[in-house]
Amino acid sequence: MESKQIQPEKEQIQNDRTTIRLPMLLGLTLAGGVLLGASFFGGTKGLNNIGRGYSKYKEILQLIENNYVDSVDTDDLVDFSITKMLEKLDPHTAYLNPVDAVAARSQLEGGFDGIGVEFNIYKDTVYVVTPLAGGPSETAGIQSGDKILKVDETPLTGKNVDNSTVYKAMRGKRGTDVRLTILSKGQQQPRQITLTRDRIPTYAVDAAYMVDGETGYLKVNRFSDSAFEEFRTALNALKQQGMKQLVLDLRNNPGGYLDRATNMADEFIDGNKLLVYTDGKDDRYDRKYFAKTAGQFEDGALIVLIDEGSASASEILAGALQDHDRGYIVGRRSFGKGLVQMPVQLSDGSELRLTISRYYTPAGRSIQKPYVPGQEGDYEKELDLRSKRGEYYIADSIKNDPKKVFKTDKGRTVYGGGGITPDYFVPRDSSWQTAYLGKLYAKNIIREYALEYANDNRKRLEKLPFAEFDKAVNLTDDQLSAMTKQATAEGVTYNAAEFNRSKDYIRTQTKALIARYIFQKSNRAGQNNEFYRIANTSDNTYTKALSLFDKARQLEFGPKQVGMKK
Template structure:
């Protein structure tokens, strides 16, 4: 939820927030009344109350009368939210997971202080300084609080390693830990590149330029850019990435607010690295805001084939404003429009957030995730691309080529495996048991020769049964190949990720792609993307499976 509030907004940075005092008199009367009520409560209410909590509550209720994306965050939540978009944080550099009220190290981040100190995947974190992290209910927030801190400070970690009876004591010096927004960037074959962007943060554009240049140097002539489940982030990073693909000085996006303080028009301005070449962009219902800005610009200029499912539909721009106590207001200041003039903001009624939040659920009930004809665009919101193709506003980016959600492998049995962390734990154990052999093996050899055979799958089922998951043969058969692929992909991640200093999980995605139906179908769309780029429009509505 916090990530969604933080990122599902194209956030405008650098604009002037305080535009004058003309409205101060209008709000003065309301402020006086509010202050009087708070003072009366503080002095006369029958019970002791926390007026800070009352203020936070009243602010949240007030903002519900605006739009679904204007949000208020207390100081703690604001810090956590900003860290999602900043280029790093101060900490010890581990990815952790809580399983059965025990904190496990998933992996020490490559080049980080934990790796340097000797902490390994699978280690159990028993205690941090004097704070126990074992036994009882453990929350993510408590782990973050214990592990993060000012760089240069030391933290003593009590670790229990598998196969050892006595815990070890490690002293780790906190440092700046970079965060990355490019999950993967690799060559699928001799000419096809793949880049997955998970959000638009401070460092996204720099990461993207580096990844794009690397793929071009390896012979890339066509690219798949994966924006699935990318909830957005900074608008200027999104337009900078779009500019890498769009030639000349074409418009990328424009914004329109209450007055001209927040009205902006952004145009392509650089000679991009990939202005020619077939481009496929993957989107789904989790792609929002800044992701939709990129896709909208590429679609309106007939530069990319948009494939997948209709995007979220978030066309409001927020400005983050830090308040005096460290809390933060994310205030909607404008709407953004794609080059053809369409707003992709889906409908909402102020004060009725429940209906807005249920939109994705309603799409599922209508069958929209599985049948292209279930996408109902408003015929009154019809626009045209540069080449005359019809596109629609009012509710996300409708793909040029529809790819249904693959649910063939989704079963209640699989849900339980994930719920009790069986797949990840099994993969981690396999990687640790075979690490010496696997680390000597190049990834291509690993991918070609390592298989999660039936014997290993039987062990996984046994582990699941011992954790109280009742075996269901029919459901297991449906999910078996997916489970097998996921285990192998996670093993690849645990073994090879540390070799990628850019924080990418290329090996994981290369293996996982084998069971990714959307990815596999999209690989067959480059002929269509090539025709689109050259103005050969043979379709006007989302093509079916």
């Protein structure tokens, strides 16, 4: 995976681990959301109603092409005009040019063609964080810490190098060759390696491990092509290890394909219960989805973690579980994305993602938050408004519409019209968030220290099972001091008070990253279990959830025992 992993940076001010992915994830949410394949629908309506407008538009383009004083690219004009036209509709209908369409689809496909490295740009240089297991780079012997100086004739050093430059250079059609100029640690002269690009898988399940003898943890990062198969395999593996209760983590999951979400819901919900339905202006797009198979985990306590980054397909799954009193929802109110897009590939490779219906949970809730057509900017700022009114920290700040009250199967009150409100609210933990920590992440100090530590101790640590690794790696205050000195050398002014406030978090995150670098080669299913085993210990939503299984088990007894808590 040619990817630049950027730790805590989600809301630029807070720089916490739960917030770093939000810009990327919201981009996926706003451009994609819940997707239904275009082949799922058929037929078109006549163009009589738009014929006059089309003729006018064509006439204006022709006049510009023939008579405008300067040369213009009419293709650019067309793209711009389409984009501006769609802004008059809902915030999720979108036009993607051919390049952007390929990039957006790759987010939900099961992989891409490339050389198989995770990289990081540090000091104007591209470093290999890790070669991905089984990929061309690992096969060629590329190591963590290697510098990639050049790809073919494209230099990858200097102030102008950025992610897009690296992606463009490394990715390409499978079977094609690419020549890398590599400088390894301890070597004076670079060497050249020729690789053959191959298919690099991407994964939807970040982690699946046993917390204790009966509690499983499973984190899904998106509802991509391969998401359900990965999920089902992981769920089965946990059951084989004796799982009796499960934490399903959907935080910062922006959505994806609708049927992956309903298939997952079917693994938890028995009988032939309704899971979700869609309703649009055209009844061709009206569908109802029901449970239809005997799921792997229809019995057993289930806790689902959500937050403001959980959107679309995540809300379908969480909403179905909540409405049928099958899962206890923990965290913060979800994004509120309840519009369904049909992706239509156009003749030149561009794509129109057209909103064709709304989806509703089994109880009849529309989770779509309010929006004003043509005011997409205000819509995108809605998460900032939640922050300003204190919703991330105080449950009573959640503004549910009292006119949109619904009941679950057992009579519990739930709300529509603005995301999924959790059954148990857990505030965002900002106790460790400081400006100094943000600067450490901005300079990649924590990542680089963890990578150097892993490389310096790799031979010893790779021999250890995780339990022994967990005991053996405990960063001392002297080691953290060395990190801050490195940061000072990189221009980050030391702030003792802020460092002490963030110190425990820094220690945990650094150790988690070290675990990731040490164990990643053994995680051939794409999971980062060792990273999350450590990182989750400082996650207040996760740790609180582990204490709430009694609440989850009480769901079967109805609303008197279970309600919104804070």
